[in-house]
Amino acid sequence: MWYLCVFFHRLLDYRKPEVESLAQLFGAIEDPRNDDLPFQLQWKLPPNYHTDSPFHFVNLPSEQLAHDIAARSILVKGMYELWGEGSSYEELKESVLSYPDERKLPYLDSDSTFKITVDGFGKVISLEEQKELIQGLSYIPFKGRVKLKNPDHNFWLIEVDNYGGNNGLPPIVQKRIFFGREVGGADRKLIPTYQLKSRNYLGPTAMDAEMAFLMANQALATSGKLVYDPFVGTGSVLVAAAHFGAMTMGADIDIRVVRDGRGPDCNVWSNFKQYGLPMPVGLLRADNNLPPWRSTLKEVFDAIICDPPYGVRAGGRKSGGRKLLRGAVEPYTVPDDKRTDHIPSTAPYSLVECVHDLLDLAAKMLVMGGRLVFFYPVLREDDFAEDHFPEHPCFKLISLSEQILSSRYSRVLLTMVKTGPYTEEIAEVARIRHIEFKENHVKWLEDGNLHSAVFSPADGHLTEAGDPKLIKDPKPKYRGKYV
Amino acid sequence: MRLLTHNMLSSNIKGVVNGFPLRIEAEKVAEKSVEMNREFLKKMFQKVHWKAFVDASRAMGYTELPEKADSSMLNSDEFLNRFHHALLELHLEEGALVCPETGRRFPVNKGIPNMLLPQEEVLLSIIIC
Ligand SMILES: C[S@@+](CC[C@H](N)C(=O)[O-])C[C@H]1O[C@@H](n2cnc3c(N)ncnc32)[C@H](O)[C@@H]1O
Numbered sequence: 256m257w258y259l260c261v262f263f264h265r266l267l268d269y270r271k272p273e274v275e276s277l278a279q280l281f282g283a284i285e286d287p288r289n290d291d292l293p294f295q296l297q298w299k300l301p302p303n304y305h306t307d308s309p310f311h312f313v314n315l316p317s318e319q320l321a322h323d324i325a326a327r328s329i330l331v332k333g334m335y336e337l338w339g340e341g342s343s344y345e346e347l348k349e350s351v352l353s354y355p356d357e358r359k360l361p362y363l364d365s366d367s368t369f370k371i372t373v374d375g376f377g378k379v380i381s382l383e384e385q386k387e388l389i390q391g392l393s394y395i396p397f398k399g400r401v402k403l404k405n406p407d408h409n410f411w412l413i414e415v416d417n418y419g420g421n422n423g424l425p426p427i428v429q430k431r432i433f434f435g436r437e438v439g440g441a442d443r444k445l446i447p448t449y450q451l452k453s454r455n456y457l458g459p460t461a462m463d464a465e466m467a468f469l470m471a472n473q474a475l476a477t478s479g480k481l482v483y484d485p486f487v488g489t490g491s492v493l494v495a496a497a498h499f500g501a502m503t504m505g506a507d508i509d510i511r512v513v514r515d516g517r518g519p520d521c522n523v524w525s526n527f528k529q530y531g532l533p534m535p536v537g538l539l540r541a542d543n544n545l546p547p548w549r550s551t552l553k554e555v556f557d558a559i560i561c562d563p564p565y566g567v568r569a570g571g572r573k574s575g576g577r578k579l580l581r582g583a584v585e586p587y588t589v590p591d592d593k594r595t596d597h598i599p600s601t602a603p604y605s606l607v608e609c610v611h612d613l614l615d616l617a618a619k620m621l622v623m624g625g626r627l628v629f630f631y632p633v634l635r636e637d638d639f640a641e642d643h644f645p646e647h648p649c650f651k652l653i654s655l656s657e658q659i660l661s662s663r664y665s666r667v668l669l670t671m672v673k674t675g676p677y678t679e680e681i682a683e684v685a686r687i688r689h690i691e692f693k694e695n696h697v698k699w700l701e702d703g704n705l706h707s708a709v710f711s712p713a714d715g716h717l718t719e720a721g722d723p724k725l726i727k728d729p730k731p732k733y734r735g736k737y738v
Numbered sequence: 739m740r741l742l743t744h745n746m747l748s749s750n751i752k753g754v755v756n757g758f759p760l761r762i763e764a765e766k767v768a769e770k771s772v773e774m775n776r777e778f779l780k781k782m783f784q785k786v787h788w789k790a791f792v793d794a795s796r797a798m799g800y801t802e803l804p805e806k807a808d809s810s811m812l813n814s815d816e817f818l819n820r821f822h823h824a825l826l827e828l829h830l831e832e833g834a835l836v837c838p839e840t841g842r843r844f845p846v847n848k849g850i851p852n853m854l855l856p857q858e859e860v861l862l863s864i865i866i867c
Contacts, residue, residue, distance in 0.1 A: 479777035502778055504743070506853075514850040533772065536826060537743035540852045547853035549748035549758040555785045 257299075258321045259335040259435050261413070262309040264376075266469070270330045271298065272654035272670065273472050274313060277324040280475045283316055301340070305427035309376065310415065312337075318438050325439030327499075329446070329468045335411060335435030338395075347432045348394055362436055363395070368402035371410045377418030377428060388412055392434070409437035448530070449494065455529045456521045458489040458512060462562055466658075466668075467495035473628045473654070473670045474558035476501040481536070483556040485543045485616065488512055490523040490535070492560050497532040501557075506541040513540050543612050544604060553677065554622045563609050565632045606632070608692045610645045615685040618649040619677045627671040633657075635665045649675040739830045739851050741794050745786050749837035749844070751855060759790035760835035760844065762797035768829045774822045780812055782825065795824040 262270045275296055283296070297314035304310060309332070315321045318336070325334035338359060339351030362369070371392065373385040380388070392412065399408070413433045417426045449464035451457060462470070470492055476482050478500030484492050487505025489512065497503050505523070507513040516522025527534050541547045610631070617627040631644060644652060650671040657667045749757030792803045802820050804811075811817040834843040835851055845852050 479775055479781070481778070481781075502775070508854065510850070510852060510854075514848050514852075536740060537746075538850055539739070539743065539747075540850055540854060542854055545750050545854070547747050547750045547851075549746060549787070551758070551787070552746055552785065555746065 256316075256318070257312045257314050257337070258438065259337045259433060260311045260313045260325075261332045261335070262311070263330050263332050263441075264309045266330060266465075266656070266658065267307050268656035268658070269469050269668065271296075271311070272656055273328055273330055273469060274324055275654070276473050276475060276670070277327055278315065278320065280327075280472075280477060281320055281323045283320055301428075301431055303429050305425065308427040310428060310431075310433070322439035325441060327472065328441045329443070329465055329472065331439075331441050333411065333440040334438050335433070336438055337433060337435040339435075340431060340433045342429070342431055344391060344432060347434060351395060351434055359395070362408045363398055365398040365400075367399040367408055368406040369397060369399045369408040369410060370401060370403055370406040371412060374411060374413045375416070376413065377416035378414065380414060388414075411435055411437055445498070449498070451491070454489075454491070455525045456489050456516050456523065460562065461489050462491040462495075464491075464495070467492050468498070470560050470628050470668065471495040471499055471501070473668065474560045474626045476558060476560075480557035481555065482558045482560060483620070484561045485541075485559065485613065486561045486563050487523065487538065488562075489516075490526050490538075492562060493535060494526055494530065494532065496558075496560060497527060497535075498530065502533070503535040504537040504556075505535055506539045506543070506547075508540065508542045510540045513538055543616065544608070546612075546616055548620065553619055554625075556620050556625060557622055558626045558628065559613075559617045559621060560628045561613070562630045563613060564604065565606055565609070565630075605692075611685070611688060611692070614645060614647040614650065615689075617671075618647055618673065618681060618685075621673045623673055623676065625673045627669075627673070629669055630666045631669050633665045633667055634663060635659065644669060647671075648681060649673055649677060739846055739849055740826055741791060741798065741828055742782065742786075742825045743851065744794050744830070744835070745791050745825075747835065747851065747853065749835075749839065749842070750853065751837060751840055751842060754837060754839045756839055757837055759787070759794065759838070761838060762794055762830060763834040763836060763843070764798055764830055766830075766832035767798050768831050769827055770829060772826050774818070776818065779818060779822055779825070780809075783807075783809060783812060783821065786825070791824065795828065798824075798828045798830065800824055800828060 260274065278296055299312045300306065300308065301310055301312075313321075313334075315324070321334045325331045336358070338354045339347050339349075341347040341350050371389050373380055373388050389412070411434070413435075415428050415431045415433070417430060418428050445468060446465050449468075451461055451463055454461065471482075474482060474496065476496040476499040480501045482493065482496040482501045482503050484490075484503070484505040487493060487507045488509075490503075490505060493503040493505050505513070513523060516525070523538055524534055539547070613629065614627070617625075621627060627650065644655060644667070646652070651674045652669060652671050654670045655667050657665050659665045744760065744762065747758075747760055749760060751757065788807050792805060795801070795803050800823070803824055804817075807817070807821075829849055830846050831849050833846045835846060836843050842855060844855065
């Protein structure tokens with residue numbers, strides 16, 4: 256059945272992937288065909304709406320599922336059984352009247368309580384007007400009692416006005432009125448509850464609560480699953496996974512962060528305690544470049560979620576359009592007063608190598624069907640060239656969601672599913688590459704663009720592309736990508 | 739550090755072929771009860787190296803685990819309780835994990851195993867975020 260899915264008008268690229276992930280989590284696929292990945296729902300738009308609009312229709316097998324998805328989501332404002340729509344109130348009335356009675360009457364009976372909410376998008380509707388609009392719905396035989404708090408049935412009248420046309424782009428929505436019965440919506444209270452402002456132990460790169468929850472949803476975090484973050488820092492990503500019931504495990508190279516924090520009541524553990532969440536089952540100090548796992552251990556994590564350490568200096572090339580950031584950071588030397596547990600070295604951890612290690616780890620340690628969810632930085636010098644993202648024979652990329660950070664940088668949340676087993680051959684290729692990285696560190700630093708098969712053969716075109724503007728259509732941008 | 743983590747770790751010192759299992763030197767062990775999740779336990783049972791797990795539990799002072807185990811035992815509540823307790827409720831707070839080949843010690847402080855040794859062959863891959 257088709258449901259009207261109304262999103263919050265933010266993080267535009269993250270919205271459909273979240274719903275698709277949750278559909279999978281709650282079992283929308285009755286007969287999982289592994290080779291049919293990526294699993295996709297059917298979507299459609301109201302007439303002449305742009306895909307960046309908050310108003311979409313999604314086809315879901317049951318109302319229960321629509322409810323579960325919306326309730327667990329972060330970006331679904333509401334999921335509705337649509338009773339009618341139109342570009343005028345006359346059209347709406349006709350449409351509602353022709354909606355089958357057997358779908359409507361069960362929700363209108365005299366034993367039930369209900370509430371009608373009027374909402375505007377692209378316009379403000381005064382209380383006075385709202386009252387009138389509700390009275391205008393008298394053609395619907397409501398028999399129940401009005402109850403404003405926790406009614407049995409929530410009805411919504413949503414009036415949309417032309418919107419989003421003021422930046423030289425076509426409007427994303429056009430005048431339209433929807434009337435429907437709510438079947439579920441996001442619990443946005445989670446976000447203030449978990450906001451970083453109130454987080455006990457904070458680091459400079461802690462992930463904000465909303466994004467951490469989106470990452471956990473992409474990873475299908477849930478009770479009984481084990482989720483690993485190899486760059487755990489202050490634990491903000493795992494906190495979100497733990498909120499959804501997952502067991503968590505994390506590692507970080509910085510022992511001061513992972514072991515000490517700022518004292519006995521201000522550390523990674525206390526960030527879980529603060530919300531009454533179960534503690535991580537393990538925290539350790541380890542270098543992701545030198546994994547500490549026993550060689551016979553495979554397929555143990557259900558998901559790996561992380562924000563890898565991309566301390567990146569932009570690569571300088573101008574041709575080739577939107578380049579991936581593949582420069583290395585300046586060598587990092589541990590200051591003298593911090594030299595406690597290790598002999599520091601000046602080896603840089605390049606983006607390419609970091610991603611190589613991450614994919615190799617994930618290929619080995621994720622269960623089949625397990626998910627790798629991580630951020631990947633891109634330089635947005637222009638929007639024309641096609642992006643190239645890391646690839647791996649064990650993985651299928653199922654979604655990529657961009658968030659613009661500044662005029663120059665974006666970060667893209669990649670969600671990959673493990674679709675192939677970690678074979679001897681793959682392990683051997685990875686082992687050789689690992690050694691190459693070690694040997695080539697200095698050289699790599701010098702020319703800054705060692706070709707890595709992690710980026711797939713297609714990557715080569717980045718250096719030799721002609722005018723990329725001729726190849727790709729510009730992707731219209733909306734404010735929502737910035738928020 | 740819980741024994742689940744111990745069972746997953748091995749010595750990653752360069753040149754070491756058989757770094758598993760790490761021998762536990764226990765200075766301070768704590769017990770903290772956590773809620774049991776059967777589904778999780780059943781999944782982890784398939785992944786645990788049993789012999790190493792039993793030895794590790796003894797090093798932590800717990801001797802109730804059977805020498806041998808197979809998945810049919812997961813139907814017994816008594817077994818599940820013991821497995822749960824040893825896997826998730828025993829914590830090594832202070833001590834060390836000793837590499838079986840080189841004898842080098844990975845310290846465990848405040849419950850955190852430090853799997854990076856101060857040694858030349860380890861190239862620290864730190865980067866600034
Ligand atoms: C972008 S931050 C992630 C922050 C984390 N999400 C949080 O909530 O604080 C990256 C983390 O990776 C760690 N790191 C850097 N290089 C590493 C390596 N080679 N292995 C493991 N961790 C590393 C840093 O210490 C830092 O805590």
